């Protein structure tokens with residue numbers, strides 16, 4: 274799928290389909306007015322006749338409209354003009370994309386990017402349009418023996434920008450939107466892949482594949498032998514019950530002028546399957562624990578996005594690949610484990626494994642003297658209880674970093690909400706036998722998990738993004754969402770001084 278921007282009047286376009294918005298009740302958007310005029314009032318007459326109200330979700334496809342050079346005209350309902358929210362805007366774009374794909378227009382020009390969205394500029398509208406269109410087209414059919422694909426899929430889509438002066442920023446929005454969409458797609462593909470295929474080695478292969486896409490990317494894989502040499506005993510303990518080898522993938526992006534710049538580090542929890550281990554999870558819904566590598570998939574996606582953009586930053590992305598299984602060799606409740614940092618942990622629940630893996634990676638990354646470290650993880654069921662499926666949970670030891678991430682979330686539409694990380698919470702993870710225990714009881718489960726991690730992140734600015742509720746959908750819509758690729762990539766864009774908002 275290829276996107277481009279263009280400025281200019283809709284009546285001059287020659288295309289398989291031309292798309293514009295209709296507000297409720299029966300009010301044409303500016304592009305619609307122009308088309309209506311040269312069609313001699315043909316379109317407004319249809320609206321008056323009651324063919325379309327303009328409610329959100331409505332579409333009307335017209336053929337052979339008088340005096341219009343394009344084969345088709347697609348009207349998309351946008352709801353009330355004053356109320357077009359960011360979310361509705363994305364939904365309007367998605368509706369357009371699904372309709373285009375179903376109706377055989379292999380190419381189209383879209384004026385929905387001219388719609389007014391409060392507080393948002395052309396860059397934002399075009400970028401969101403690219404991301405929403407690409408989202409609408411996503412299909413995971415790699416494992417279907419018979420693949421159903423649209424007969425005439427959309428191949429090329431043009432988005433309108435108001436004037437010629439807006440073309441440059443529109444093009445930047447296309448570049449960024451396309452890069453992020455590719456990152457989101459790889460994130461979703463890898464996360465949706467079943468755990469008998471997507472194991473830690475597979476994650477390593479996906480990381481390695483990025484080196485083919487950009488000369489600025491290098492990858493190093495650490496198997497169990499190397500993890501042992503680094504003394505990452507807590508990470509290794511979690512993987513011990515699995516036949517699948519633990520693999521930590523380190524992806525380094527050295528953008529232009531990276532030298533002398535402290536790196537930004539992204540760490541993703543990569544539990545390719547979390548059975549709970551000896552503290553075995555209940556059977557219902559356990560298949561969804563294949564998504565317990567959603568954090569790693571998000572980091573992989575953000576690094577994939579970087580591969581498409583030439584940003585003057587230095588970024589290290591780490592996929593902490595591992596599988597948590599019950600076995601004769603598995604770690605057990607009661608075990609005391611010495612982490613790479615030297616701090617000891619009493620294991621009270623082997624299902625609190627994410628923090629056991631991440632704590633050693635947090636220690637490992639000290640060697641980079643990072644400017645900031647962000648870990649992202651499907652860490653706690655408690656986060657789903659606290660925030661549901663709309664916001665990721667954010668906790669940090671540095672307020673300015675937390676703000677940067679919250680802002681990136683608002684800009685990208687992949688939002689997070691901050692929770693406290695006060696000292697008081699540390700008391701919940703005290704242990705009589707070790708420096709700490711790996712669980713903190715029922716209360717504030719997401720915060721005590723972050724409190725645990727914070728003990729390993731003392732040497733740098735650090736933030737933790739719990740994506741347990743946002744990385745995938747359950748139920749009828751089951752599948753990976755591609756979060757948190759957008760928020761992470763937006764944070765990196767802002768760091769590179771590339772943000773337009």
Ligand code: BES
Nearest residue numbers: 565622624625651652653654655712741
């Ligand atoms: N991967 C899970 C967290 C999870 C559960 C994410 C459900 C999304 C949906 C994590 O490893 C886990 O099992 N956490 C435990 C922690 C508890 C034992 C302190 C949990 O949330 O129940």
Ligand code: MN
Nearest residue numbers: 547624625626
């Ligand atoms: Mn678990």
Ligand code: ZN
Nearest residue numbers: 544547565627
């Ligand atoms: Zn887990």
